[in-house]
Amino acid sequence: FLPGDTARHHRAVILDLLQEALTEAGLTSQDVDCIAYTKGPGMGAPLASVAVVARTVAQLWNKPLLGVNHCIGHIEMGRLITGATSPTVLYVSGGNTQVIAYSEHRYRIFGETIDIAVGNCLDRFARVLKISNDPSPGYNIEQMAKRGKKLVELPYTVKGMDVSFSGILSFIEDAAQRMLATGECTPEDLCFSLQETVFAMLVEITERAMAHCGSQEALIVGGVGCNLRLQEMMETMCQERGARLFATDERFCIDNGAMIAQAGWEMFRAGHRTPLSDSGITQRYRTDEVEVTWRD
Incomplete structure (x- = not known):
């Protein structure tokens, strides 16, 4: 808009x-x-x-x-709805990507995007594939990704607890033109590959922040937090750490x-x-x- x-x-x-x-x-x-x-x-x-x-x-x-x-609105609503007490927060939306934890009367940012937000990356790729905005580009990418069968290798850019998505977007935009024209992959494969790559990056930096803070709770907030695949990947990470994942549905994520x-x-x-x-x-x-x- x-x-x-x-x-x-x-x-x-x-x-x-x-x-x-x-x-x-x-x-x-x-x-x-x-x-x-x-x-x-x-x-x-x-x-x-x-x-x-x-x-x-x-x-x-x-x-x-x-x-x-x-952002604090997202965090406080998430804490209220889920009952999370002192979680490490993954805040993911069209305009923001941050890993946050509370300490000494501040919500401290331990990691964030150094360029574009993850939601912006997904939305812009949806425009490349001419995916509908109804009900939202991110939701439609999520549904297409479920039908993807081939994982296309994409750049993976994590720097400490910070991430970068602009290079991934540029790479997959070029790859889409080439690979779709030759039939090497389908639009569904590209949606699947993009989701898996960027979500793996988000899980990694969240886990790193949890280890740094000694946290046993993770909370996902923001519009991209509605994505069930992201929730699934975060849940796997939390289970492996013996931690708990808290997430809300679209009424409170958006x-x-x-x-x-x-x-x-x-x-x-x-x-x-x-x-x-x-x-x-x-x-x-x-x-x-x-x-x-x-x-x-």
Whole structure:
């Protein structure tokens, strides 16, 4: 989606959506404790559109305002839904790829992509194969990968606990043109090969972070976390370590408003407040910039 189009959509529906949410919950503005919004990271125009509404509503209703980090929203929702206590977190989406663990009131980033996110890699390859966006490119790649039979060797780029996906994408884009034309493989084979390679990289860096932290829990969050093959590979790794894997279904893996509300509620109870002077947006809002005072 283009940022401008997304921002226009948000502006067109947000007030009706707010009223609908209150009506369905049987609540009024008097029942609301605070207003939480996504401060970042993300696309500037959509973030700014919602931040304006959040500031306005907070002032109209005389409620505290809380700017929430998008990634921390995923983590807190994952912890709430699964019951994970102190997991090593694999955060995988279209815009982010990070391995995170909590330490001393911060969510510390132990590893991340040094270029594009894993979800972006999958989405861009879907466009190469002209795979439909309905319901999502990543989901359609997952279904095609189940029918793949041949593993095409692809670059495997892990540097410590960091990963790189741009080289893999360039390689498989070139390979697709050549190998599909000669019949060396099928689109399904390429989807299978790409998934197996990038997911193996993610499993490796998660396991390395778990070993470093002495963690016996792993939690997958973010839109790519819906992928059942990724969950299966992570489960195998956890079983071999005697650890537990926690994952959620698509209702909570994919970006949603409830996760921002949950993180905002944790912040509110811990005494956090976002003053109007600091209530803008931060497109590159790092996970480890937030002081997590609501955890021991």
